[in-house]
Amino acid sequence: MWSRLVWLGLRAPLGVRQGFTSKADPQGSGRITAEVIEHLERLALVDFGSREAVARLEKAIAFADRLRAVDTDGVEPMESVLEDRRLYLRSDNVVEGNCADELLQNSHRVVEEYFVAPPGNISLPKLDEKEPFLHS
């Protein structure tokens, strides 16, 4: 079942997190409000640029909602598909590191062995400041 959902996630090219089932759809209407879209965009830093994208999201959620058809009464939920595996414990030895040069090569900008990032948090534009495609 996990692999099915991963596939679903890959199909929707927006990087939407699966498992986001009930919040958008309490009444079963299948519509997602502008507030929810804005919230998602902030959280995941994705851009639902068009109405089609939102429609695809709604379809994805509806597809996942079909899980509710399964009767899970009295079934103990799993923690994860790995839950029967033993968690390997590593000894506390230093075996990695010392590869600053290699790592820094990945960075677009570097200053004296530091990665360079934009300052602090960049404010996202508010809902009313954006192109109001959802309202039209």
Place this chain on the structure above:
Amino acid sequence: MHFRNYASQGASRHSEAESPDQDSGVTMAAPMLRWGCRGRRWAFARVDGGSCHRRGAPTGSTSNRIRGQSSVAQQPLHTAQKPRKGEHKWAAVVGLEIHAQISSNSKLFSGSQVRFSAPPNSLVSFFDASLPGTLPVLNRRCVEAAVMTGLALNCHINKKSLFDRKHYFYADLPAGYQITQQRLPIAVNGSLIYGVCAGKKQSQVIPKMVRIKQIQLEQDSGKSLHDDLRSQTLIDLNRAGVGLLEVVLEPDMSCGEEAATAVRELQLILQALGTSQANMAEGQLRVDANISVHHPGEPLGVRTEVKNLNSIRFLAKAIDYEIQRQINELENGGEILNETRSFHQKLGCTMSMRDKEGKQDYRFMPEPNLPPLVLYDATSLPAGADPQQVINIDQIRETLPELPSVTREKLVQQYGMLLEHSFTLLNEVGLLEFFQNVIKETRAEPKKVTSWVLNTFLGYLKQQNLAVSESPVTPSALAELLDLLDSRTISSSAAKQVFKELWKREGKTPGQIVSEKQLELMQDQGALEQLCHSVMEAHPQVVMDVKKGNPRAVNKLIGLVRKATQSRADPVMIKEILEKKMSL
């Protein structure tokens, strides 16, 4: 299979607004509203004028202390002193979130080294840098550290605990999430007992308890250095992935002093266990405080979170400031916003770190790459298991080092000192070791040693703001001095003189100083008796006064004899001789 619904994030007690940075960068959002109404709290105190434990002068309020510190953070005092009739008193509620860096060789989920200072990004593995294809591998030592700490804090150790991802975007968190234990942490429901000094001379120790909600394992983030000039942030990932123990203290404390004392006790425990060096200055122990005020009997007020507390002292200050700020705000008809505030050391006040982004939603999900962490005890240990791969809680419990509370008890039993003395000995870094070294080398009575170490030695240290490690007087020197005193070679006032000389760091031993300054006590009993006799003859009036029963006259006589001996006679001996002569 059905999905765990993380929508009920009200279950998580507070949210972290940003990476646990030392430097206060911009915060993401205000923490969540839910505080959790508790019916009873253990350490409940009224907040009169900001100080919850009487310290002598009733007007000694916290605001006064802070006012003395800075000229900027002035707060009106009219509210705090005398509540008008019918007006409610205020109660403050303080909870703490403490992050302690685990003392281990390598990081929580990777094999790169844990070290305080190193060239930027040199202690970073591919996993720490969050490169694709890397996976977390749990460090056994970190789990042991968590279990030890949980046991020392009377927690229930969860035999099964789970790892989760907590998502937020910040440059020093390369993965975009932190691996933590939100659903089921490794230890829950413990307690921490600490002793607050109270009473007229701060001589009484009152035990208080704060409940421990949980202890969880989580990753530390990297460090951000904000370069506002060039509008950029420099990122060093050396700290990213280091194991942390998050210890959550329930809001059972009611003022800065209680919080500071609890943190100090936790520090001592962690250091005794060896699970963390817990040095706040080096960032190994970070504390965030959650503070609210309310009228007793009414529901809890809106809380604020205060961050950037770098020392025990500032922790107390910041909390007391915030309590008073909230009281002032409410009494002036304002309201408290549920926000994160940062403490500014120089100004002695808290300031809002409010960001316009709104509430944070961490989208917790199970860490898919880590199965549940299963711990065993003596009864459940699987037969034939690889000892390297199993952790036995009972075995860890048996090998726990001695905790500070036990050390104190032993000091009281063994050396007959007061409990508050034992607290002082443990609270000052290096003092206990110093004390024990003196005890080892001297013949003098333990009570004498205690008195000299806690009064004279500590007094000199405090006066010159020195640490024990910077002391010019070594344990051996003090031991030698106390031996001289014990053998009545010198008087106690001479000993104080010698100590003063020793402090000058001129490299002389106590014996040398004594002979140089001729401080030896007169040993010749006969000569002393002669002197007493001649003094008595020379001052008949004083002798008359003594015989009449004037208590001060005796001291005057003793003083005269001492002068005659150039302070080289033991006043106790002088008194004995005089009294014998006067047949008193």
